[in-house]
Amino acid sequence: MPQPLMPKATAVWLLDNTVLTFEQIADFCDLHLLEVKGIADGDVARGIRGADPIAAGQLTRAEIENCQEDPDKKLHGIEKKEDLPKAERRVGKKYTPLSKRQDRPDAIFWLVRNHPELLDAQISRLIGTTKNTIQSIRDRTHWNSAYLNPVDPVSNGLCTQIDLDKEVQKASKRIENKKKKEEKENLESTTLSEIDESENPINTETESNEINLEENNHSADNAEENNDSADNTEEKNILDQAKEINEEIKKKQAATEANIASEIGIDGEEPLPLNDPFAGNEGTSSANALH
Numbered sequence: 083m084p085q086p087l088m089p090k091a092t093a094v095w096l097l098d099n100t101v102l103t104f105e106q107i108a109d110f111c112d113l114h115l116l117e118v119k120g121i122a123d124g125d126v127a128r129g130i131r132g133a134d135p136i137a138a139g140q141l142t143r144a145e146i147e148n149c150q151e152d153p154d155k156k157l158h159g160i161e162k163k164e165d166l167p168k169a170e171r172r173v174g175k176k177y178t179p180l181s182k183r184q185d186r187p188d189a190i191f192w193l194v195r196n197h198p199e200l201l202d203a204q205i206s207r208l209i210g211t212t213k214n215t216i217q218s219i220r221d222r223t224h225w226n227s228a229y230l231n232p233v234d235p236v237s238n239g240l241c242t243q244i245d246l247d248k249e250v251q252k253a254s255k256r257i258e259n260k261k262k263k264e265e266k267e268n269l270e271s272t273t274l275s276e277i278d279e280s281e282n283p284i285n286t287e288t289e290s291n292e293i294n295l296e297e298n299n300h301s302a303d304n305a306e307e308n309n310d311s312a313d314n315t316e317e318k319n320i321l322d323q324a325k326e327i328n329e330e331i332k333k334k335q336a337a338t339e340a341n342i343a344s345e346i347g348i349d350g351e352e353p354l355p356l357n358d359p360f361a362g363n364e365g366t367s368s369a370n371a372l373h
């Protein structure tokens with residue numbers, strides 16, 4: 083229920099021009115019952131001129147008459163549906179009076195210490211400072227960092243408690259959303275790994291079979307290579323034995339020839355050729371010459 087713009091002045095007019103009960107007037111004007119009685123007795127709101135709620139468009143004559151007939155009924159004002167102009171949001175850097183600019187480093191130090199979740203942009207919006215100044219105070223590289231004292235910016239008048247609470251809520255919500263996102267990503271990765279593990283047994287069996295087949299093929303190849311090497315070794319041994327036999331035969335032939343040659347050398351005569359027609363003529367001629 084809308085309240086009158088001037089409660090006490092409206093109560094004065096209703097007391098003077100109607101027979102409404104104190105309770106009805108107190109409920110409509112949002113005043114205490116004793117305060118309404120004090121106005122009626124002249125102890126409260128002396129010198130206040132009554133304001134007509136009917137002329138102001140807050141009540142109707144019919145509503146007042148109905149409530150006068152029924153003391154238990156409450157007054158209901160007229161609800162005006164008017165679009166109030168919205169406060170324009172100031173765009174740009176916040177202006178800080180010269181008398182309070184020296185208090186900004188202390189306020190920044192307080193915010194950095196008590197609300198580390200706030201971003202530099204949020205602190206800049208609250209106090210109207212630069213990000214470089216905020217960063218230097220965070221890193222303790224500010225030129226006056228040794229003499230900084232944390233002071234609440236609300237108490238200094240650099241920002242309102244409503245604005246500070248709003249920025250803190252935004253920062254808390256941002257951190258909470260970030261944690262939820264990380265938990266969701268971890269859950270998705272865990273689920274995907276479990277699905278992969280559940281789908282991989284067939285693949286692992288196939289891979290193990292392929293590995294065993296490759297190992298069997300490799301062992302078969304090694305066995306063939308070993309057999310080939312064994313065959314080659316046997317062939318080599320046979321060739322070596324054949325060479326040794328040939329050498330022994332050659333040695334025996336050489337020894338036989340040497341024996342034959344030695345026997346011929348002992349007799350002192352060369353063997354006569356069997357097919358020589360003139361063999362023996364020299365011996366006959368030599369014998370004839372002697373005679």
